[in-house]
Amino acid sequence: MANLGDFRRVADDVRNWGRWGDADELGTLNFITAETRRRAASTVRTGEAYTLGIPLSLKGPQDGTGVPGRINPVRTMLGINVSMGGPEAAAYNDDIVVMPLQAATHWDALSHVSFRGVLYNGAPADSVTTAGASFGGIDAVGPLVSRGLLLDLPRHLGLERLPGGFEVTRALLEECEEAQGERAETGDIVLVRTGHIQLLHAGDVHGYHRPTPGLGIDTTLWFSEREVAAVATDTIAFELLPSTCPEIVLPVHVLCLVEMGLLQGQNWDLEALAAACAADRRYTFFLDATPEPFAMATGSPVSPLALR
């Protein structure tokens, strides 16, 4: 449990403003270098591939209780077997979608959250207008490739999944890491499995929303010390919800996005990957989670690929 005072102390501790220059928009992605990526590729042993994105459809995780307008993707056909010409001509099928960029498996861009009038690195919150984010847009990210490290918390605890309202602490991350036997390194993308997405797979969209297990405030200290590049989870909220710091509503969002400049991923499906990792007890892998380059967007769908 944490309170507003804890939040402030942690914020002061993890803040990265100015660390990579006053104009920096990459934050902890600066921990990823060409060498990091090269080593990430070298972790591939068998070539087994796992996609971590959930299906994009009307049956997605949105239930109308979150951000107003965050609907599930509505895809329709622009044409069905429309002839391109005469009797011999080919015919096309084509589709169009309406979707919030944070509707399903996605990255929050650093511009996704502001706090006390500022974004990461102290950039003014009004960098975001109807034109989008002129600072911290998802298109600033470019390639997002590194070594992935899965922390499979429910398996470590002997649970099918963490219960709603379960706070993931720094201590638990460390315990799990040690038990798994592979240590987080500079530039890693850490995937924190709670198993909560099982509710979504079972059709319990409302249960998936609240309460959720999730990251507590002090986990950001660990992310900071280990120089993690980005973190993703298998819940809709990323952090514990309701949080232990209700004044701020989403304190871990502020700590990651605003203070650290660390990208957050939500609604990542880690179930199949986790089963594979457990089977041969290898919890690190090559991970490509390059976002779609939406210009000036505050987030993006992503179709993450893990290769072992």
Added chain:
Amino acid sequence: MANLGDFRRVADDVRNWGRWGDADELGTLNFITAETRRRAASTVRTGEAYTLGIPLSLKGPQDGTGVPGRINPVRTMLGINVSMGGPEAAAYNDDIVVMPLQAATHWDALSHVSFRGVLYNGAPADSVTTAGASFGGIDAVGPLVSRGLLLDLPRHLGLERLPGGFEVTRALLEECEEAQGERAETGDIVLVRTGHIQLLHAGDVHGYHRPTPGLGIDTTLWFSEREVAAVATDTIAFELLPSTCPEIVLPVHVLCLVEMGLLQGQNWDLEALAAACAADRRYTFFLDATPEPFAMATGSPVSPLALR
């Protein structure tokens, strides 16, 4: 140049129906195995990363002359610095987009084109309804990772870019491959550079549309012989447009998607990658081009990542 008779002979030659079973929806992706992916990862030398997607915005390649309704992406803000609660609360920014799935850098799914009432593998064209494609949807693809091979045609020919209307032939692909010194292998994803996307970068959206340089009919024979898994280009049409087989309008689409079951990629930006390849004369690399898992969609945006 080719005519309808040529088209038919080529179609008979490259057709893969039944090759991987009557229910197969993967087509030439079957050439990719775990071993293929493992070897792809082993090509990484320096860790340099290149994203091949063009920015997703109103300034995209659509000009209203193609498929009706294929607009450029329209992204708007669901909220700008909206407070989540009281005076201490964080604030969110969030966005929503309307976009055709084939608007920018994308894969055509095998269900994108039908010919004489059938899709790939002889599946009925009416597998596609307003619900989407129950056969050959992009969500059938899963991970799309392999070795990439760039064929840099303009550099080989000493041109800045291939001119509009230039037909890329099988002979040219073979020449370029030989000159570059690396041979296409089973399961490779071949990226055919024409340089035509320079027009888009220069703001000439109409010129980017027509005429385009592109793949001619006989290139599919080469794709077939080399057991290529997928092919992408830096043009909007993939193939030569206007085509040499106007009765069919898009004959190479039919050959790839319907006859072979080979995924096509369009609007891939190969400029920076090509410069890097030319610099050290290494034309193969690790490539992740996993599509977004739109359920039952006939195509998908993709944010391809090349790692060298």
Added chain:
Amino acid sequence: MANLGDFRRVADDVRNWGRWGDADELGTLNFITAETRRRAASTVRTGEAYTLGIPLSLKGPQDGTGVPGRINPVRTMLGINVSMGGPEAAAYNDDIVVMPLQAATHWDALSHVSFRGVLYNGAPADSVTTAGASFGGIDAVGPLVSRGLLLDLPRHLGLERLPGGFEVTRALLEECEEAQGERAETGDIVLVRTGHIQLLHAGDVHGYHRPTPGLGIDTTLWFSEREVAAVATDTIAFELLPSTCPEIVLPVHVLCLVEMGLLQGQNWDLEALAAACAADRRYTFFLDATPEPFAMATGSPVSPLALR
């Protein structure tokens, strides 16, 4: 209560195919003439005006249980106080919406429903393609202006509103009409009030969906005899739901749209108008319910205006 046999007898009775020619797309709107409209205008006494459309917003009547993709309208800002130029320049605000055409207060076009492969007048169901309805599109309607007649059923019955599952019968329509003292005439637009929309106003979106009170099969005989031009209600389903003829699912839709060629309106808010009519016991009025001219659409939002 009715069964499939009743449905067939009624269908044979009310069918208008060929009545106004084999190419007719207007159906019972043919009952409205310039003279009808002139007399409608002459009913205006006081100039009191009532709008019958519900607000278009995320808080609309859709709850995700109806037609897949029928979301509530999502409106976002294209620009907020965007300067048009230099320091003296005006600034604009501008918005864009995504909405199903039948999401809120709307007309079903005659092409909205097909039955056994045909639309109204025997037109083939495949007149509707991804391009829209080449027969019976809402844009065929043009001006939709006539005298309106309100049948205020709950007031007649001394109820606040009709309960869910209440079948409105022909006998009840006739009783109410007689009690109110004004008789339906050729070309009238009949507004059938159930009061059910009170649930929507109270925020009970799910209750608004099912069960609903609504029109039973035999009411169409009365619409037919009186030569009514169009009918609208204050429910989401128009007809009784669940219906008494479950094989057909929506039998009154078939009778009105396919057999008679009679436009149906749903989600019309009749509360304020009904109070005014009750106050001075005048139940007829001028009504303009011209649809938005969406080309080839199978329905349209409408902002109906009643003038007394």
Added chain:
Amino acid sequence: MANLGDFRRVADDVRNWGRWGDADELGTLNFITAETRRRAASTVRTGEAYTLGIPLSLKGPQDGTGVPGRINPVRTMLGINVSMGGPEAAAYNDDIVVMPLQAATHWDALSHVSFRGVLYNGAPADSVTTAGASFGGIDAVGPLVSRGLLLDLPRHLGLERLPGGFEVTRALLEECEEAQGERAETGDIVLVRTGHIQLLHAGDVHGYHRPTPGLGIDTTLWFSEREVAAVATDTIAFELLPSTCPEIVLPVHVLCLVEMGLLQGQNWDLEALAAACAADRRYTFFLDATPEPFAMATGSPVSPLALR
């Protein structure tokens, strides 16, 4: 011709702030009373009806050169002949649209334009947020019904249409009014025909955009003196474009929307109505132009109905 000084003098002259109370959001719609509407209905002689909306489709007036994101409406099918159940069941057709609210025939709400940080009545410009307009939204309007008065300028001048760049002056409005023989009265909705929409009908979308004929600054003095309730035209810009007061870019927008609180209509098709008016020389009629009640929107499509 006018300059910035003229603009300021006119602004001071026509300003209605506080006239109907400090909280007023209706502006000159306050000129319309029940009596105005009653008299409007009494102008109906023959019952001829004219709709003034242009078709809503991809072939609309937007050409990508205006407000970013103002596309033409994209309508797609949510379902085509989708069976509702078993073998006897009816089947539905249903559609969804993406459209800017000001894409075609529309009203600008009073919140559409701000000037020097304020909206009409001095309301703060930041009344408009991503939630929409909390002041001056189109949903504040309610019924918009009155007598219409057509000023048929090209017919008066013996032209097919006014040429691009033609400034409509107060003097011309007065001349035309006098020649037509019917005087604008308090509460009238004035329809100013230029004939420019003929370019759109002829497919010249670009020509329709610029240059346009349109209202000059001094016409607002006449609107003010005559106590006109609202004004609509058959151009995309309403006012002369390029304007004679380029510092402000759209000075007449500021004068009407911000200073007077007068609703503006654009892209109204007055061709058929004008021919009818000319035939019997009656230029006044009943007009219903009630907007769609989009909650907090800064404009709305409208399907205006004129009844003579």
